[in-house]
Amino acid sequence: MKSNTFGWILLAPTIVVLFFFGVLPFLYVVYVSFHQWNPFAANPNMIYNAAGNFRQIVFDSAFLASLGVTVAFVFFAVLTEVVVGYVLAQAFMSDFPGKAFFRTIHTLPLIIAPIIVGSIWKLMTTPSIGIIPHLLQSSVGFDLNIGQSAAAAFIITITMDIWHWTPLVTLTLIAALVSLPPDPFEQAQIDGAGKWQIFWHITLPMIAPAVMATVFIRLMDALRIVDEVLMLTGGGPGSATRYIGVHIFREVFPRTNYGYGSAISVVVLYLTIVVCWLLYTGMLAPRKPRKG
């Protein structure tokens, strides 16, 4: 009992901070989401709207379109990051000349602020001055203009996210791979298992919790991407890269549609939780030993 009290005392500062800076703002957002509130409306006060905002979301084509491109973005970006991150992690597990140098270089994007990442990629993709359109034009004769081509803008935003965040996946998976005991691998080799069998039956199950944690982190990050995309494309061309974070930003800040923007935020949070739960049950639950 005594040690329990001491534990709560130690935790108290964190709980207080979390309550005031996490729980309270969240409850406020939920509260606002049940109101119609635009400070620049004829009536700038909050007007109780019951579930009106949530009803509107269901029929809001802009929101649904934004959700659609976000899901596609998250799927391609996170899947590629996990695959490439694993390949790189495996590469960094073995020794090769210049390994330390390459590992450092590869990690550098992680320390760059998202808004700067967006600026860098904007410079690299702007027609007439960008290195990427220049190289594509001179090598394969392709005119890249992410201000005009929706597909190009979508692919470039995914590429930018992969460039920025794959190192995080790599580092996490290196940590997981390093911590694996050598015995099961030696045993499998003695039993004549191939590389693919070792990966599928030993490595993957053993690093699954790490992969899952990484996927969750990246999934949540990718779902709320704003800064880089806002800087690179502004959500365009048209609404091709108006991902849900950008959509919420536009609703809440320039349009000052606080009530509706809050409702979208709540729905997106709910969807994120559902997706994570589905992933968890889909990937980890089947591996749990069955009773009976």
Added chain:
Amino acid sequence: MNVRVKLGVTAFAVALMSGTALAASNDDFWAKAAEPYKGVVLHGVTESTPPSNYIKDVLAPEFEKKTGIKVEIETTSWDQMYDKAIKDMEAGTGIYDVVYIEQDIIYSYLARNFLTDITKALKDKPELKASTYDDAKFTSFANYFKQGGDLYGVPMEAFLKVYCYRKDLFNDPEIQAAFKKQTGHDLKPATTHEEYTEIADFFTQWGKDHNMQLWGSTAQAHTGHAASWYEYFESVAPTFGVYNWGIDASKNYAATVEHGGGMNSDKAKAALKWWLHLRDIAPPESAQSTWSEVATTFAAGRAAQGLVYGENAAWIATDASKSKVTGQVGFALPVLSPGVLDDAKSGKGYVGYYDGGAFGLPVSSKNQEAALLFLEFIGQDEVQPGWAVAAPRITNTATFDAPEVKAMDAKLGGFYTMLKDEGKLFAGAPPYPFHAQVREATAPIFYDILTGKVGPDEGLDKMAAKAEEELTSLGYRK
């Protein structure tokens, strides 16, 4: 010594002494008035533009030297500036003592009572009133920041979005001859939309034929940034006779033709198609260009003509470290449809965008008196000439006659003269308190028009309907 010479020397000495005495007395005023606020630190937020940077780098340190009041100016992006200022004023936290008010947002701020009445505040506290500051010294641009005759923002930048053209290209005999041969007309700055298109088409083809990085026109046509929306509604549509974004406040804020508005009128549709054609023959970066990139494109010598925000005019025309076209930039009025100039002269319409902003004092500021002193300081005639030379903005009438400004005007090819003489033909944004809301509601459709997802006619119909829907939702349209 001749009596006349003696008199002259005496007069000069008296003038010199009185000038020195006046300056000393001014310094005394600032020191005395600021005495109770010495050590106060004022915080301001503004967009990172040449005029704002001048305040941050020159005027704020000068003010601190005279008053002991430190002013920390945060210069940031356009979006962030709004975000920070509005959140602070909405929540009443009082982080900022000075905020940048772009002309188009003033009506929203006034509707929400965010700003202190500067005229009244100075009347109520005469001990803070500097003899060198007077509301009447501002140009007519200050009227945008007035309500009931009182001033709510000290103008700090004002410029026109003008038609810029490359004098070196327009005066090149070979190009002139080729243009004449192709079109049958002399090459000169355009005055009509048809002439402008003809010149733009010619130069884009000329660039292709001569393997040059040259196009016929700029286009502020970003497919995901409000800059394109602004170029169309504030600079292009008015030249076709579509004013105030095509929204008629007197007709229950109608936007559709059906209800008496003009956002989807034939004129609006013609304007959009004209501009879309220019976008198609503009440099490829236009689809990603905001106002800054348009200026950069023009400065890089990649466009023969275009509409460029005046805040960039000075550096494009004179700063060789940033511009390849120094000394080669001509300025003219935007091209117009018949009747638009008459509308502008009679006050019924306008020919283009009078861009600018002011510094205001939020009601939520906890340092009202010190901030008032700072606003007076930047509004004085005496600080204006250096500021006007560093950034091409003029907010005080007397600044036009300052010798250094006249010299700069000659260097710029008459940009300030145009501001002085033709400024009245331009106008800022319409007096709507729902500026950003209507823009954001309609912009996604506009971007779809730019990408070709929706046709211009259908798109403008949708935008007009959306604008009315938004205005109804906001409670302005009954």
